Structure formats: structure tokens, C-alpha cells
Amino acid sequence: MSETESEKNARHNARMAKIKVARDRMMETKTGEKGLIIVHTGPGKGKSSSGFGMIMRCVGHGMPCAVVQFIKGNWESGERNVLKTRFADLCTVHTMGEGFTWETQDRARDVAAAMAAWEKAKELIRDPAIHMVLLDEINIALRYDYIPLDDVIAFLRDEKPPMTHVVLTGRNAKPELIEIADLVSEVQAVKHPFKQGIKAQKGVEY
Structure with missing residues (x-):
């Protein structure tokens, strides 16, 4: 029945x-509560988007936060626009990169820009008033040895304030970084419109 x-x-x-x-x-x-080391990595799309989503959550809760962009240059992006024009009192955005390495074609300049971004990142992370710091595309800088991996690991392990969250994005995260992280998400590539000849579009990629 x-x-x-x-x-x-x-x-x-x-x-x-x-x-x-x-x-x-x-x-x-x-x-328990603690400041987390969060890594978004993998070949799929959405790693930076996820990091910016966490930043917007902090903004929504009135929590001061900051973004340091290691690779992306000063071209327009929707997330940067909204943070700078509407939420500058809660979130500072520091775009320190000059574009991807195949665009600059100048390793010395890339290294200098990445090191300046890392110094800014340490300054922001040390600030007790800041709840979360997004290090956008830092994994790319680490992959190309623009900044010393040992310095990043030691700083996050030994100097990061106990209640500060740090989010690190970019494909090919180093195993040593994954080891010390509290939360690691790997974004997989299943389908991407780029392979169909579709360019990056406003509201989707930037």
C-alpha cells in the first residue's frame, strides 16, 4: 500500500x-573563537569573490576590515568601487599590484610591488582595530617567489593577533601555507566561458 x-x-x-x-x-x-587563517585556492573561478564576500560580511556587521591586492592592477572592479565609494569608513582597499607578470614583463618591478604589498599587509594585520584582512592573489606572488614564503608563514604563525582573520587567495597555494591554515577551500574548474571564447564581463569577473 x-x-x-x-x-x-x-x-x-x-x-x-x-x-x-x-x-x-x-x-x-x-x-571556541579565534582569528582564522583562511585559504581559498584551486584552478576554478571564485576565490577572490569568496574573499570579498567575507569582507562584505564584516562590513555588514560594522567590523573594520582591509584588502590588499597583490597582483591586480588599478583597472576597474565592482567590489573595489563599492568598498571605496560606500564603505571607506569600514574597509580600506590597497591595490598594490601592477597586473599579471606576463603584462609587466619586469620581474624586479613585480618583486618590489609585491614586497610593498606585504609590508602594507603586515601593518594592517598588526592593527588591533581591524577584524579581517584579505590578501587577494598573494598565492600568485608566493608562487613566483616575489615575497619570501618563510616570512609569510612566520608572521602569520607568530605575529598575527589572536582574533584577527586573514584570508589568502590565489591558485597554487603553497603546502606550507595550507599546513598552518585553519580553513582551506579548493575551487575546482568544471566549466568556464573563457573556453567558449567569452571574455571577462562586468559583474561576473570584475
Whole structure:
């Protein structure tokens, strides 16, 4: 005999009640708080977007935050526009890069720009008033050895204030960085319009 809608609902409610009890019991054990080291990496699209989403959450809660862009140059981007024009009192944005290395074709200049960005990042992270710092595309700078990996690891491990969140984005995150991180997300590439000949578009890529 087929199950009636009322029986389906009763079975569903009983199952959800059991799940809620187990979930509540688990949540009772999660009481700690700390400033997290968060890594968004992988070949897929959305790593910086996710980092900026976290920044917007901080802004929504009235928490001061900051962004340091290691690679991207001064071309227009929607997230930078909205932060600078509407939320400058809560979030400062520092675009320190000059574009991707194949655009600058000047390693010495790239290294100097990345090192300046890292010095700015350390200054912001040390500031006790700042709740979160997004280091956008720092993994690219680390991949090309523009900044010393050992310095980044040591600073995050030993000098980052206990309650400050630091978000690091970019593909090819170093294993040493993944090791010290509290949260690591890898974005996979399943499909991308670029392979269909579609260029980067406003509101999607920037």
C-alpha cells in the first residue's frame, strides 16, 4: 500500500527531529573563537569573490576590515568601487599590484610591488582595530617567489593577533601555507566561458 502524504510528513518530521538533536549536541561542543587563517585556492573561478564576500560580511556587521591586492592592477572592479565609494569608513582597499607578470614583463618591478604589498599587509594585520584582512592573489606572488614564503608563514604563525582573520587567495597555494591554515577551500574548474571564447564581463569577473 502506498504511503499517504500525512505518513510521509510524519516520517520526515521524525527524521528531522533526530537530526536536530544530534546537531544541537554537536554544536554544544563548538564554543571556541579565534582569528582564522583562511585559504581559498584551486584552478576554478571564485576565490577572490569568496574573499570579498567575507569582507562584505564584516562590513555588514560594522567590523573594520582591509584588502590588499597583490597582483591586480588599478583597472576597474565592482567590489573595489563599492568598498571605496560606500564603505571607506569600514574597509580600506590597497591595490598594490601592477597586473599579471606576463603584462609587466619586469620581474624586479613585480618583486618590489609585491614586497610593498606585504609590508602594507603586515601593518594592517598588526592593527588591533581591524577584524579581517584579505590578501587577494598573494598565492600568485608566493608562487613566483616575489615575497619570501618563510616570512609569510612566520608572521602569520607568530605575529598575527589572536582574533584577527586573514584570508589568502590565489591558485597554487603553497603546502606550507595550507599546513598552518585553519580553513582551506579548493575551487575546482568544471566549466568556464573563457573556453567558449567569452571574455571577462562586468559583474561576473570584475
